[in-house]
Amino acid sequence: MRPAIIDEFTKLKVSRQRKYQLRMQRDKRCTECGQPAVRGARCLKHLVQSRERQRKKFGLKRRYLATLSYVLEGKTSNVNQ
Numbered sequence: 001m002r003p004a005i006i007d008e009f010t011k012l013k014v015s016r017q018r019k020y021q022l023r024m025q026r027d028k029r030c031t032e033c034g035q036p037a038v039r040g041a042r043c044l045k046h047l048v049q050s051r052e053r054q055r056k057k058f059g060l061k062r063r064y065l066a067t068l069s070y071v072l073e074g075k076t077s078n079v080n081q
């Protein structure tokens with residue numbers, strides 16, 4: 001078994017998943033897959049995934065093309081969905 005990770009999050013009373021997210025955030029990595037995060041808490045792939053998930057959940061119609069995830073996707077024009 002791998003030795004336990006001892007750091008500032010070890011003693012927190014939160015789930016293992018949450019600790020993973022906090023560690024990833026601290027190291028500037030994606031909180032879902034651990035790849036280096038472009039900016040914020042997620043890599044581009046998961047930035048887009050969470051954006052689309054939220055659109056669906058809240059039934060949003062508009063696309064704010066100046067938003068980080070669109071800019072990084074290079075989809076600043078021709079979005080016809």
Ligand SMILES: [Zn+2]
Nearest residue numbers: 030033043046
């Ligand atoms: Zn990711």
